[in-house]
Amino acid sequence: MYDITNHDSFEKLKSVWHPDLKEFGEKLKILAVVENKIDKYLEKEVKEDEAKSFSEEIGVINKRTSAMEGTNVEDLFNILVDKYLTEISGMIIEGDKIKIKKEDQNEKKKKGCC
Numbered sequence: 001m002y003d004i005t006n007h008d009s010f011e012k013l014k015s016v017w018h019p020d021l022k023e024f025g026e027k028l029k030i031l032a033v034v035e036n037k038i039d040k041y042l043e044k045e046v047k048e049d050e051a052k053s054f055s056e057e058i059g060v061i062n063k064r065t066s067a068m069e070g071t072n073v074e075d076l077f078n079i080l081v082d083k084y085l086t087e088i089s090g091m092i093i094e095g096d097k098i099k100i101k102k103e104d105q106n107e108k109k110k111k112g113c114c
Contacts, residue, residue, distance in 0.1 A: 001034040004064075007045040014054060030083050032061035034076065039066040 002009040013033065021031065033055040035046070048064070055062035061079060065072040085091040085098060092099045 001036050002046070004035050004037050004046050005040050005043040010046045010051065018058060029088050030080055032063055032076065032080065035062070035064040036067055038064045038071060039069045
């Protein structure tokens with residue numbers, strides 16, 4: 001997350017936080033570049049295209065938010081949860097229902113279980 005009114009916070013995201021997460025956050029599978037303070041768009045120092053390009057370059061979610069106004073915060077949370085459920089945990093979301101994907105019996109045998 002960075003502050004759109006502070007270009008240094010975006011540069012720190014690129015030069016410090018992202019490399020650290022790549023190096024030490026091996027287990028982290030879902031990442032996002034969160035552009036915060038979009039309610040202060042008249043004071044912005046970081047262009048949307050710049051953040052979007054960086055997000056695409058590193059292959060992560062990009063979302064513009066305002067914590068102050070609550071804009072897109074719930075939407076971001078839902079995107080992250082959906083991505084976790086479908087890609088990490090193996091669950092399937094169908095409408096308002098969540099189904100657990102059954103493990104293939106052959107996979108179980110390969111893992112050495114029963």
